[in-house]
Amino acid sequence: MEAVNQQFENVSLNEQQPQHVVSGKRKKPARAHHTFEQPTVQQPQFGGNNFVNPQGSSIIGNGGIINNGMPLNNNNNNTTNPVSSSSSINLTSPTANPSAYNASYQQQQTMSNSLGEQRLNDQKVYNDTTFDTSRNSILPMKTTQFYSVDSGSCDPRIMSLTMYNIPESESLRNCTKLPIGLNLQPFAPTLQLNSAEYLQRQQKKNDQTNLGEDEFNIDSVKETGISDENDTFEEGKLQVHFNKIDKDVGVIRCPRCRGYNNHNFQFSPDNQLLTCNLCKIQSKNPLTSTMSINSVMNMNNVNISPINGGVLDFEAPSEYNYIQGEESKPLHYVFLIDITTFANMNNSSITVIDAVQNSVELIASKQPNCKIAILGYDRNLHFFKLSPELNKAKEYIVGDLYGDTRDRGNENGSVFIPFHKGLFVKPAESMHVINDCLSQLKDHALNNKYMHLGDLCFGPAVETCLMMLKENSNGGKILASMNTLPVYSRGALRLRKDDNFQKDMKFGDHDYYRTIGNRLLKESCSIDLFLTTAAFVDLCNIGYLALNTGGKIHYYPHFQQSKDDFKVASDYLTSISSIIGYQCALKIRVNTGLRVDSYYNQSSVFERVEPQFPVMTTKTNVSVLFKHDGVIKEKDVHFQAALLYTDLNGKRMIRVINNSAAVTNSISEVYKFVDQENVADIIVKGSCVSLRYQATDYQLIRTNINNKLSEIMTQYKTTTNSNLATTSLVVIPDSLRYLPIYLLAFEKSLLMTQTKQSTRGNERVMSYFDFLTLPLNELVLKIYPQVIPIHVAMTDSDLTFHDPYTNLLTFETIETLSVNNSLKSLVNGGLYLIFNGSEVWLSFNQNTNALLLKDLLDYDFTPANPLILPSGIFPVTDREINTKCRNLLKYWAKKTCQYNDFLKISVLYPHQQTNNTLLMSLEQYNNILRYQIMFDDQSFDNTEPIEQYLSNMNMIVSKKIQKKEYVSVGSSQTKAEEATFAQKYMHF
Ligand SMILES: [Zn+2]
Structure with missing residues (x-):
């Protein structure tokens, strides 16, 4: 507690506000040139007669992992690096108390054998340590909660890399067989101690103390270039928005690659020239030359913002409107409620109606500009007119799902929307009408039993939502409940033979669902599904709509109102409160020498390359695999993600996220700063994507994963220390110690096991969605x-x-x-x-x-x-x-x-x-x-326990070494492995 308090105090005592330095004297980032002394070799904790390797690896002997005593955070030197660029960090210095910093690092224990234990150790470490985003290169584990200080790179919860010492060339990278990748969760909530909002709060406090409240002058805050309007900041609370730059402050962009100004842009002393850290091209400072909109945004003012933060938010100029010449609307919601016989029988319709009620109240209080519509559906569509001037909601039941188009020979038809005014309303204005609408629906579900219908027109209902959102707001969010397989009208689905699911997940193999899923994506509509039945609903097709549009499927397999009502309500509220905006596009920029190879993203996996986010939430994330495009000549690599989106109030916003890593030509340096959870993420995502295309053979996918792991282990053994190659023990670098556990656990997951009893595929499809879309802090817990x-x-x-x-x-x-x-x-x-x-x-x-x-x-x-x-x-x-x-x-x-x-x-x-x-x-x-x-056990499903798994891996490794099937450092051979279709996505 004390250390954290101290950290708070440090920040508050150093009330120097961000300085207004034109970003001219930026130096290289702090995270450069990781060098540190060889760790002291200590006696192994047990099994003392085992081989000890001084390189910081784990040697696994008779059933245990022996740690050679290398400290977990071997970046001691890193934290104390006399970082020359610290002068460029104008935010309150995070190292104001360096001794506390070091002390806490030195206390750190050696790594544990058990992943469960290591998670607790890691939390313990970060209870007394603050993570410095540009100087600490070993990340907290994804399960660890921690406070961070932004020193120019973003918080690792927002963007994290698989390695922070990037090999300079593909041939060196190939010697490790490790992927260069990142995970980006643009709006991950963080606990950042020096966000602009935090400092502003401190500033205010300070001013109030110094001047007395009467004399408190808001202008002194304004001068920081930070907008004051979003004063939702609360100390110690998870934050999503920070470092918002004022409207009248310009943000320079590189004329060449259009990268956004960040604290690594270098300006010539007279400010005439700038060198961009992303493309490394020197150009004329657009501020002193062209004034083109492409180069300078928000040019009302020549004020240039102090670009210090790893994450920046600012408003986009009107040129970036989603539709040219048109302002975007606040977010629109459609609540689609299943009121069929089945949903009424298990009371899921009642539970959902209550959840919608809570959701509407949440929107009214927290998202007051957003609008909602409510649609009930069975084999008919139940529209409700919700205009505020009405006393009661007016229901329109539409049974003709083909509209008038069928008369003109169009069998596909389209739904007729009976009215337009009063379809979408602001909850606060129409609350009494909405309440009446919901009680009408409830009354129907509880009392009109003879009016209940069994069939569900899911297809036409989704089409209707799409039309409504397209007409009213060019996108939005659909929250749909569903309790039975749709067998009526367009999009009718049938039972399939069981073995289809054991072998093949045919995502969107139904033309209708593929088409409508892609239309939803194109129109920036996202759908969340709340599934209250364990029965077969053809989740591969139904779920495709959610998967393709960045939505989530909530699954309550044995729904009981008494046990699930809170969970359903909480999931609705989580879904709504986590929304950041819609109409989103993402661009990732990286230095010359690297390029984006694949996005492992739900929407880009299937139909397109660049990821689309119809609706962005705090959990939305994407993993990206990079490949070399030549030798990296610089000392550092910079990553910049720029996200353009419409916020809940209809404002077009840009979030810029910066991160960096050092470049190395030494293979052992690469291993020291690998993040195994990010590596596991890339392998898991790669497997999921290949399952999409070649799901017929789980054994093949497993073999691919094992092969990848054995390659990584072989390369480590053969490239870092010649003594290691000859030992018969299992050797894994410390930084990858838990990778085998994660991979084995994944191989034993519901997704990968041969299901013996029929679950009609729901469980497996659900776990597929989870592995592909969960944010990393949830993913690692899902796996283990x-x-x-x-x-x-x-x-x-x-x-x-x-x-x-x-x-x-x-x-x-x-x-x-x-x-x-x-x-x-x-x-x-x-x-x-x-x-x-x-x-x-x-x-x-x-x-x-x-x-x-x-x-x-x-x-x-x-x-x-x-x-x-x-x-x-x-x-x-x-x-x-x-x-x-x-x-x-x-x-x-x-x-x-x-x-x-x-x-x-x-x-x-x-x-x-x-x-x-x-x-x-x-x-x-x-x-x-x-x-x-329980993944570590034998007996389930032919997969071996971890000890056996490692020893099998080791046998493969030894064979590879015997046969000289490995890549040596310096060898230029980067053999173009012929990848099978399934291997393609793990081809690194
Ligand atoms: Zn550039």
Whole structure:
């Protein structure tokens, strides 16, 4: 706590505001030339007779990974680098307290053998350390919550690279077999200590103290070039918007590559010339020459903003309108509600109507300029006129889904929209009419049983939403609930044979869905699906609409109102509150020498190359694979992403995101700054994309992954140290220590296993979507969930918050709090909380301490009295252990940005009872444990446990070395491997 407080204090004490330096004297970025001394070789922690390698690798001997004692954050020198460019960092110096900084780094422990344990270690480190975005090159783990200081690069939650020492050439890169890639989540919420908003707040505070509130002068804030209008900043709260530049401040662009000004643009002393850090071309400063709009934006004022931040937000000039000469509208929503017999029978329609009610209230208060429309559907479409002057909502039921076009010989037809005025309304103005509309729908669902219809016209309903959004706002968001397979009208789908799903995921193989999915994308409409049935709904086609438009599928396989109502409402609210804007386009610029090879993005995977984002949320992310385009001649590589979008209020905005990495010609330097979670991300995404095209053979995909891993291991063994090549032990660089675990866990996931029992494909398709689209902090937990034992002895500070803003959680007794994800590490009678990034399981059995269950859950254990958590809400008791668990849940919820910090808890109770409910939970238990949590075990599905996996890998590695199947440093051979279709996307 103290260290964080100190950090806060440091920032607040150094109230120097951002200086107005014309970006003339920028030096190279801090993150340059990683060099550091060889780490001291220490005795290995155990298995002392094993080989110790001084290069910072892990050697895996008899069943254990031996660490050679290399500190986890071996960038000690990096943090203390006498960074010459620190003078160019005009924001409050992040290293104001360098000694605290170092001390905390030195405390760091060696890496753990277990990934679960390492996650806790990493959190512990960042409880006392602030991440400096341009000087720290070893990233926090994706599961770690941390505070950062922006020193010119963006926060790693926004953009992170697979490596921060980039090989200068393809031949050197090929010696590592590691991908050069990045993950970009443009609006990831961060905890940044020196954002403009933060400093502005400090400035205000300071002024108020100095001058007294009466004399407080807003102009002094204005001068910083930072807009004051968005004063939603709250200390210690996750932030999405920062460093917004004032409207009247110009932003220079490189005349050559059109890159945006950043703190690495170099200006000649007289400001006549500028050298762009992206294309490295020197040009005339557009400010002193042309004044062309392409070069200078917002030229009302010759003021140039101080470009310090890794992330900048500013308004786009009207030339960047989505439609020329037309202002964009605030975001429009359509709520599409399934009111068929089936949805009414399981009460999902009622749950959804309640969720829509909550959503509308949220929009009214937080997004007041946005408009909404409500559409009910079964085999008819139920339109509602919501004009504010009405007392009651007026319903129009349209049964003719072909409109008048069929008369003219157009069998495809189009839907007739019965009225236009009052279709979309602002919730705050029409709240009474909206409430009436929702109660009409509810009344229909609850009471008019004889009026209920079984068929669902999903296709025409989506077409209608598309037409409505296109006519009214050129794009928008559709939130659609669905409870049954659509078999009526256009887009009717049929049951398919089961083996289609075991072998092949035919995404969008139905012409109708492919066409409409692409139309939605083209018209900037995004759809979220709320699926309340486990029955077959042909998710490959239905889901294609969401996948193709950056939407999300929410799946409640065994929907029960009493258990899922909160989750559904929370998912609606999360979906709405996470929206940043729509009509988005992305451009990524990088130095000469590298080029974008592939975007692993839902919308670009299928039909086009450049990613499109019909609607952008805080979770929207894209992974990008780069390839060399020649030798990189510079010392650093700069990455700049520019995102053009329309915000919720209809303003066209630009967000510029900057990042950089050093360039090296030494292979061992490359290994030191690899981020294994980003590497795993690229391999997982590559596999998903190839599954799209060649899903017939999971074995082939698995072989490709294993082959990639064995290549990486072979190259490490043969290129870094000649002694290593001859050892028969498993050798992995420290920086890649957990890569095999991630990859094996992925290979054992629901997506990749041969499903024995028919789930009609839903589960598999869902996991496919998840792997392809989840932000990294959720993805790593999806692949390898976190298990925390609750029955163990904890100290007072365990599972308490470390900072006053309840972001950082304390794990003090790490060894007892960490568990591997294998059945054999679970204790009989233990009690565990398990988190997979989106939901939490509570696991215990009849041997679990009854007092603990009472204290924790106020639950008296008897087999006849199964534990039920209504709505999946964790109970509140006055016991300390209960508080600790709620802290843990809050920490998880905040880390994954759940609305109102809500996480649904499900009970996993493994023992069979006579009672039917518990029989089901037994099945559920097995499925969840087998396929979703416990990867380290043998026995499931022919895949081996981790030890066996590593030893098999090692055999392959040894064979490769024997046969000299590896690339040596200096060899120019970058053999063009003939890639099969499936390999193409992992071809690095
Ligand atoms: Zn340029």
